[in-house]
Amino acid sequence: MVQQNGPAGKPKVSGDEGALLSTVRNLWTYMWPDNRPDLRLRVMLAIAALLVSKVAITLVPFAYKGIVDSLDGAAPDGPLVMGLAVPIVLVIAYGLANVFDAGFQQLRDVLFASVGQHAVRRLANETFEHMHRLSLRFHLARRTGGLSRVIERGTKGIETVVRFTMLNTAPTLVEFIIVGIIFAVMFGISYLGVLVVTVWAYLYFTIKASNWRISIRRDMNMSDTDANSKAIDSLLNFETVKYFANEKMEARRFDEAMAGYERSAIRIWTSLGVLNFGQAAIFYTGLIVISIMSVNGVMSGALTLGDFVLLNTFLMQVYRPLNFIGFVYREIRQGLTDIEEMFKLLDQKPEIEDRPGAKPLAVTGPVIRFNDVHFAYDAERPILKGVSFEIPAGHTVAVVGPSGAGKSTLSRLLYRFYDVGSGAITIDGQDLRDVTQESLRARIGMVPQDTVLFNDSIAYNIRYGRPDANDEEVRRAADMAQIGPFIATLPKGYDSQVGERGLKLSGGEKQRVAIARTILKAPPILILDEATSALDTKTEQDIQSALDVVSANRTTLVIAHRLSTVVNANEIIVLKDGQIAERGTHFDLLGRQGLYAQMWSRQREATEAEERARRVAADAEGLLGPARTSV
Numbered sequence: 001m002v003q004q005n006g007p008a009g010k011p012k013v014s015g016d017e018g019a020l021l022s023t024v025r026n027l028w029t030y031m032w033p034d035n036r037p038d039l040r041l042r043v044m045l046a047i048a049a050l051l052v053s054k055v056a057i058t059l060v061p062f063a064y065k066g067i068v069d070s071l072d073g074a075a076p077d078g079p080l081v082m083g084l085a086v087p088i089v090l091v092i093a094y095g096l097a098n099v100f101d102a103g104f105q106q107l108r109d110v111l112f113a114s115v116g117q118h119a120v121r122r123l124a125n126e127t128f129e130h131m132h133r134l135s136l137r138f139h140l141a142r143r144t145g146g147l148s149r150v151i152e153r154g155t156k157g158i159e160t161v162v163r164f165t166m167l168n169t170a171p172t173l174v175e176f177i178i179v180g181i182i183f184a185v186m187f188g189i190s191y192l193g194v195l196v197v198t199v200w201a202y203l204y205f206t207i208k209a210s211n212w213r214i215s216i217r218r219d220m221n222m223s224d225t226d227a228n229s230k231a232i233d234s235l236l237n238f239e240t241v242k243y244f245a246n247e248k249m250e251a252r253r254f255d256e257a258m259a260g261y262e263r264s265a266i267r268i269w270t271s272l273g274v275l276n277f278g279q280a281a282i283f284y285t286g287l288i289v290i291s292i293m294s295v296n297g298v299m300s301g302a303l304t305l306g307d308f309v310l311l312n313t314f315l316m317q318v319y320r321p322l323n324f325i326g327f328v329y330r331e332i333r334q335g336l337t338d339i340e341e342m343f344k345l346l347d348q349k350p351e352i353e354d355r356p357g358a359k360p361l362a363v364t365g366p367v368i369r370f371n372d373v374h375f376a377y378d379a380e381r382p383i384l385k386g387v388s389f390e391i392p393a394g395h396t397v398a399v400v401g402p403s404g405a406g407k408s409t410l411s412r413l414l415y416r417f418y419d420v421g422s423g424a425i426t427i428d429g430q431d432l433r434d435v436t437q438e439s440l441r442a443r444i445g446m447v448p449q450d451t452v453l454f455n456d457s458i459a460y461n462i463r464y465g466r467p468d469a470n471d472e473e474v475r476r477a478a479d480m481a482q483i484g485p486f487i488a489t490l491p492k493g494y495d496s497q498v499g500e501r502g503l504k505l506s507g508g509e510k511q512r513v514a515i516a517r518t519i520l521k522a523p524p525i526l527i528l529d530e531a532t533s534a535l536d537t538k539t540e541q542d543i544q545s546a547l548d549v550v551s552a553n554r555t556t557l558v559i560a561h562r563l564s565t566v567v568n569a570n571e572i573i574v575l576k577d578g579q580i581a582e583r584g585t586h587f588d589l590l591g592r593q594g595l596y597a598q599m600w601s602r603q604r605e606a607t608e609a610e611e612r613a614r615r616v617a618a619d620a621e622g623l624l625g626p627a628r629t630s631v
């Protein structure tokens with residue numbers, strides 16, 4: 001194993017081993033939990049069961065030796081009847097030793113199972129919770145497919161490491177020590193020497209070869225994650241793939257990723273062959289040397305035939321777990337590597353954390369104030385450059401402006417997905433950075449630009465706004481969001497499944513589900529981010545009136561492209577290049593003949609053109625009747 005010298009000349013573990021050691025340390029806290037004396041007791045009982053089973057199995061070769069010697073007539077002199085009794089007793093002892101060994105092994109496994117499973121569950125839960133604590137920036141940068149794979153492999157890794165370390169490595173070590181002592185005491189130091197050299201060579205080769213294989217395995221894992229992420233991403237975007245008829249391109253991309261996996265998988269199999277062959281060669285060399293030595297001993301009369309059998313049985317007995325130890329080492333190293341990846345996720349610090357002593361947000365108004373807010377996602381590219389405005393309690397302020405001006409960024413900052421670079425955002429005078437995130441988010445309702453739904457029923461998705469809401473409340477919220485009549489037309493009504501990410505619903509329907517769940521949440525602050533972008537004019541008007549009712553007594557920030565939806569706002573802010581270009585009511589801004597007025601007239605022309613096109617199409621259909629498919 002590679003060691004590096006530290007600056008003071010002290011040996012220091014390499015980065016790789018350091019990480020491995022800290023993984024083992026971290027894992028130990030899960031295997032020996034502070035607050036679970038029952039699990040600690042189980043660990044101790046499992047170790048006791050292990051020792052008993054190992055002592056039992058050590059008796060087996062002695063039983064063999066006794067049987068062979070007594071049958072060979074080499075047993076100590078005694079009455080003839082003993083000649084028959086001894087082998088029979090020994091045969092029974094042999095059987096009992098095996099039964100004992102098997103029984104205590106099973107007891108050990110059963111005792112340890114709950115310790116291992118408890119560790120798996122606790123770690124998986126903590127990682128899952130931690131994923132939700134991590135910031136938006138982290139999730140945008142990671143691919144979900146890859147992330148879930150890391151967690152899956154990590155939890156499997158714990159099972160592997162726990163099983164093999166506690167249930168196989170320790171027993172093998174105990175067994176080796178016992179056999180070593182027996183060899184030295186009964187046959188002399190030369191036999192012990194051959195045993196130690198054989199085992200050392202075996203382990204050295206196994207570890208070297210396994211480390212080589214682990215690097216191949218890492219490549220294979222990477223290709224596997226890559227292929228999996230590509231497949232998930234591609235399938236999630238299957239509509240887009242179809243729009244562009246890019247199925248072949250997607251298949252090619254996936255195949256390229258799989259080709260990488262194929263190459264590493266073949267290397268893994270080749271290296272396994274090398275490893276297995278090397279192990280067998282080393283072990284049988286040791287066996288041959290000891291057999292020659294013991295045959296010599298028998299010929300010279302120093303050893304009995306039973307001794308020869310005893311030595312061979314012990315060697316085979318050591319070989320069985322040793323053979324396994326090669327596999328165990330590989331599995332443990334691999335398991336630890338996978339767990340290390342999971343611990344790395346757990347080590348990720350959330351970008352946004354509650355300040356020590358942060359208090360819950362106390363809402364009275366609520367009055368929202370953006371005070372000279374500067375913000376950048378990447379330091380080199382400022383997005384907001386000194387934005388200041390106030391939303392008085394119960395008022396609606398709309399933000400409009402060209403695409404990319406930073407409108408949605410305002411809502412992300414208000415939710416505290418990111419912290420402002422400088423300046424401050426306050427609600428009723430409390431800086432967002434001083435209050436708990438949970439209390440802040442509990443008081444804001446959001447209808448986002450792209451609504452993504454859970455792959456569950458419509459009722460589940462609406463109730464997500466307030467999980468304790470009853471059916472009647474869910475129905476009322478759906479009616480207020482104008483989605484009730486649509487749900488009534490579905491054969492399964494509120495129990496209809498919405499499909500992955502809500503794909504079975506249209507954009508407008510999804511948005512209305514999002515509105516319904518926000519209505520159910522009934523927060524004092526609302527953010528409507530382009531809430532009506534996916535709706536036709538009629539539904540837009542219906543929803544607009546529903547939203548007007550919902551936002552009537554709430555402090556509301558509307559982020560909009562369609563100016564028609566914000567004419568009633570108490571104030572309209574026109575954002576351009578991260579700065580406020582204009583502000584005022586709809587009529588103030590029209591009178592000013594500036595950017596807003598230009599946007600207004602452009603949108604009106606576009607809407608009128610759309611209307612004309614619709615009328616022409618409707619007239620044509622009236623004249624000709626509905627289009628028919630020619631036969």
Ligand SMILES: Nc1ncnc2c1ncn2[C@@H]1O[C@H](COP(=O)(O)OP(=O)(O)OP(=O)(O)O)[C@@H](O)[C@H]1O
Nearest residue numbers: 140377378383401402403404405406407408409410
């Ligand atoms: N997570 C991010 N990392 C880096 N840049 C980002 C991120 N999110 C948004 N941006 C950039 O910040 C700028 C402002 O984005 P924002 O979403 O606030 O614009 P917007 O005014 O809401 O635009 P639109 O009307 O098109 O939705 C854009 O140029 C966008 O590319």
